[in-house]
Amino acid sequence: MGSTLPAVAEELLKEIKKAFQESSHVPDDLLLGLKFIFGPCAVPALDLVDQHSVTRVTSPSGRVLYQVLGSSGKLYTCYSSCHFCTCPAFGFTVLQKSESLLCKHLLAVYLSQAMGACQELTVSEEQLTNILLAEEEDEG
Amino acid sequence: LCRGGLAERLCRLQNRERSAISFWRHQCISDAKIPSDKSGVLMVRILEIFEECTIQVAICQQLEQSPATLSPEDAVINEEEPILKVLFTKETAAHLKSRPQDVIHIYPPWQKLLLRNADVPVIMNTYFSQKVLLSEHSEAREKTYGLTKMLIRKNIISLAQTFRLDDLDDEFHQESSENWVARAPQIHNKCDSKQHPLALSAVNDSLLEMVESQGAVGWREAQVRVVIQRVYCLPAKQGYRSHVQGNKPLCATPIMNTEPPNVRLCLLVQDAYGMFSEVQLQSLSSIDDIEQYWRRWEGKFCCLSGVKILQRTTRGRALGLFSLIDSLWPPVVPVKVPGQSQDSEMMTTDLPAPSFCYILTVQSGEVHVEVDEEEQISNLYQPPAVHSLKEILQIDGCNERCSFWAQVLYLRLQTKHSVPINQREILLFVTDSTLQNVVHMIPKVVAVSVTASCAVSMEIIEALSVASRLVFFKDALWGNGRIICVERTVLLLQKPLLCSAAGADLSELTGPVRLDELDSTTQANSICALRGTVVGVNESTAFSWPACDRCGNGKLELCPQDRELLYCRQCSEVVITPVLKMQLEVFLSCPSRSQSTVKVKVWHEISFSILNTVGLGRQRVQSVLGKEVGLLNCYVHSVTSHPNCVALEEIVLL
Numbered sequence: 001m002g003s004t005l006p007a008v009a010e011e012l013l014k015e016i017k018k019a020f021q022e023s024s025h026v027p028d029d030l031l032l033g034l035k036f037i038f039g040p041c042a043v044p045a046l047d048l049v050d051q052h053s054v055t056r057v058t059s060p061s062g063r064v065l066y067q068v069l070g071s072s073g074k075l076y077t078c079y080s081s082c083h084f085c086t087c088p089a090f091g092f093t094v095l096q097k098s099e100s101l102l103c104k105h106l107l108a109v110y111l112s113q114a115m116g117a118c119q120e121l122t123v124s125e126e127q128l129t130n131i132l133l134a135e136e137e138d139e140g
Numbered sequence: 141l142c143r144g145g146l147a148e149r150l151c152r153l154q155n156r157e158r159s160a161i162s163f164w165r166h167q168c169i170s171d172a173k174i175p176s177d178k179s180g181v182l183m184v185r186i187l188e189i190f191e192e193c194t195i196q197v198a199i200c201q202q203l204e205q206s207p208a209t210l211s212p213e214d215a216v217i218n219e220e221e222p223i224l225k226v227l228f229t230k231e232t233a234a235h236l237k238s239r240p241q242d243v244i245h246i247y248p249p250w251q252k253l254l255l256r257n258a259d260v261p262v263i264m265n266t267y268f269s270q271k272v273l274l275s276e277h278s279e280a281r282e283k284t285y286g287l288t289k290m291l292i293r294k295n296i297i298s299l300a301q302t303f304r305l306d307d308l309d310d311e312f313h314q315e316s317s318e319n320w321v322a323r324a325p326q327i328h329n330k331c332d333s334k335q336h337p338l339a340l341s342a343v344n345d346s347l348l349e350m351v352e353s354q355g356a357v358g359w360r361e362a363q364v365r366v367v368i369q370r371v372y373c374l375p376a377k378q379g380y381r382s383h384v385q386g387n388k389p390l391c392a393t394p395i396m397n398t399e400p401p402n403v404r405l406c407l408l409v410q411d412a413y414g415m416f417s418e419v420q421l422q423s424l425s426s427i428d429d430i431e432q433y434w435r436r437w438e439g440k441f442c443c444l445s446g447v448k449i450l451q452r453t454t455r456g457r458a459l460g461l462f463s464l465i466d467s468l469w470p471p472v473v474p475v476k477v478p479g480q481s482q483d484s485e486m487m488t489t490d491l492p493a494p495s496f497c498y499i500l501t502v503q504s505g506e507v508h509v510e511v512d513e514e515e516q517i518s519n520l521y522q523p524p525a526v527h528s529l530k531e532i533l534q535i536d537g538c539n540e541r542c543s544f545w546a547q548v549l550y551l552r553l554q555t556k557h558s559v560p561i562n563q564r565e566i567l568l569f570v571t572d573s574t575l576q577n578v579v580h581m582i583p584k585v586v587a588v589s590v591t592a593s594c595a596v597s598m599e600i601i602e603a604l605s606v607a608s609r610l611v612f613f614k615d616a617l618w619g620n621g622r623i624i625c626v627e628r629t630v631l632l633l634q635k636p637l638l639c640s641a642a643g644a645d646l647s648e649l650t651g652p653v654r655l656d657e658l659d660s661t662t663q664a665n666s667i668c669a670l671r672g673t674v675v676g677v678n679e680s681t682a683f684s685w686p687a688c689d690r691c692g693n694g695k696l697e698l699c700p701q702d703r704e705l706l707y708c709r710q711c712s713e714v715v716i717t718p719v720l721k722m723q724l725e726v727f728l729s730c731p732s733r734s735q736s737t738v739k740v741k742v743w744h745e746i747s748f749s750i751l752n753t754v755g756l757g758r759q760r761v762q763s764v765l766g767k768e769v770g771l772l773n774c775y776v777h778s779v780t781s782h783p784n785c786v787a788l789e790e791i792v793l794l
Contacts, residue, residue: 050145
């Protein structure tokens, strides 16, 4: 049988977007749903959204990525084309142990999208490439 | 976490949910039978289980009726029964230990989600789930299964599958409004027997109910009626006390108020059940206003509405608040007991002391505190019990709130230069007739330390710097042999209307005030009287300075026009005939403390008339030696044992 959870998560996020668009308010039910599905990263993700920590970085060619200012002050990069984040928690909890669908930064990206809380930044092609390559260098 | 942000809100919801879950689990253990109230309960039979991340996904068949009528061994899937996908968190799954064919009852509040391209609805928020054992056979099977570990397939989720949130404008928009089904009704707490605890405009008498139903329908309009037990100020931020200039004897320097106080008016209220709450109201423009509020409001009933919970604090975290609450416990009249039906109201005074307290604040904007000033003082009100200083010194306890009248004899600012002026402690030396008229064993004067957290009005500070005044100390703290004024202590100049005075009128002091004489028990930061003989002079400390003969200002400046003349900034005039002030340190031999070197800084004119040293020169110094000095009132700066020395400074009592 195919997977269930991603569809559920996506639906939940869509509901949040709809509720927010209609009333600028996220009802308690949906917040608790977030907690149910995403577990311990729900509250930290919401905190990142409260603090407007998510920036959507775009380049003229249309490439997109997200940068999230973590609580420690470090900037993490989240891809938009697949679920990937440069934070250590992602590597451990999502990739290695498959214990969670997302890390708190990725969830914050989705929530910020849903609530229009993303800061926008346009950079040149070269700058965006550098951001992506910089991550590679760190891992190297 | 951001105040008022989503994270904070979820935290709060989560905490509430967690306590509801543990309460429910506990209830399940204690209630052996299945509760008869079936409304909202989802009954399912598990067909298949697998895991995705830490969520357990159970493909189930929804059961229409109680499965007791079905054969427990019946594995045939009845095609008419709907299929559901029920999600359980890791924790719930561990609790249930489900296997295929198990029957689970899911109690509200659970939630149903309809996915777009799937037929099978998803059930979430399944914290309140319970496995139902239908027969003895199942119980035995349960036990054996408990010993073997079941293997559950784990679905690995692809990271390539991202979420798309932006297709709401398509044809599914209509459908999406039905996707999220409202949650099933919540189980009521066992104690809550009322249908609608907060009907519109109904006045409640329970703080706990009001606080717990925050966010529910009609909460904003609901009112709770409480008794105002205490009125006081709390500092809003750091700097709240107005500037007091310098730390020289205050009679010479006028007090300047350069900073508005940053204080909030607060009430300690109590409801009909004896529960306390601290309500923080608006900022006061002047601390002097506190007296008005105290007079008009303390002891009266008031209706609170639209309050917001700032904090739920406990005894261990808010010692100051609870020392005040303890002074009001037990209640003077019987209070209601919660949890009973409202018909047969139980009343009692025999309750344990409160262990928690809600700190509330009113929403900005409308008036939410209506005090019934015309009405009588409530029976529940406990006015501060006034004691004499002698009684207070004999209290055996720590952190006890006490109230008393006392005459202030001397005022001193703590001189720590690292602390900003408006946060310095004030030391007051006070006495009353019970201390003055005692022969021995009890000090004649007591030091009262007013800490930075106690809001004191300018009126009082000014009054105290000019003359000796009678001050009412309301709810000061006694402990470890000291009286301190902290948060929630109020200093007042007038006599309150209600106070249980013990014995005679304590306010009148007959005769001049006497201080304890310097002796071997004298400690630093106290005041005392001494007499002795001058045995030495510390000439290096001697200096003199001119002061204005009009206002006494010791900080004269050179006139800009004529550098020969002196100018007083406070009078804004030239000083023609300045007064010469002098300061000198003398060593005395005091019979009352003969073992110590007593070093006194003398500066006041009176002592100089005794010493007769206008214009110091070697001869004059010689003439001072051997002179008798006494009875001098002094402030003790320090007492050291090695070398055995007491350093004092002459003072003038108010």
